[in-house]
Amino acid sequence: DGGITQSPKYLFRKEGQNVTLSCEQNLNHDAMYWYRQDPGQGLRLIYYSQIVNDFQKGDIAEGYSVSREKKESFPLTVTSAQKNPTAFYLCAIGQGEQPQHFGDGTRLSIL
């Protein structure tokens, strides 16, 4: 989606390794979200942030961490504590009463 950049497109993790997924936006939206998508399960919320330096856990936050030091950036770290990290990770942004818009995702796999 224009204005939301997720990188890398594909990422591989080794056992015991932390990896960080990037989400950047240039639309000056206040809210940013991380979802995980698994086949047959739709999207599930990991973390979200509505203002800089503040974020809340979603439904499946265990094994993940985030930071929101800048308005335009909301990186997600998948830690070694996440035992089943293989999934498609989607970042979304939101502003006011408008619905969320999504980036094109990062596919994470285990080596």
Add this chain to the structure above:
Amino acid sequence: QKEVEQDPGPLSVPEGAIVSLNCTYSNSAFQYFMWYRQYSRKGPELLMYTYSSGNKEDGRFTAQVDKSSKYISLFIRDSQPSDSATYLCAMSQGPGTSYGKLTFGQGTILTVHP
């Protein structure tokens, strides 16, 4: 029981057919309803955004919400091969960022063949 149930399909129809996609939900607090289209290896793209019960039309797409039955639908008229994608329903208790969380259905895989 999941809060939002969506038949995963897959659904295969001929070009020109009318397609009906549906979701049911259990949480009566849901007030805002969305349909997203997701092409393979891409992020979801917003198709329709509706509030409470009623119909909303946009070109070949019509979204219908029946809060009394806790049932929402997306109709696609004159379906095209380019409509082949996964369709996700989503819902929220508040508008936009006010509530924060969207709850998604599992997604329905649609194929429109020429």
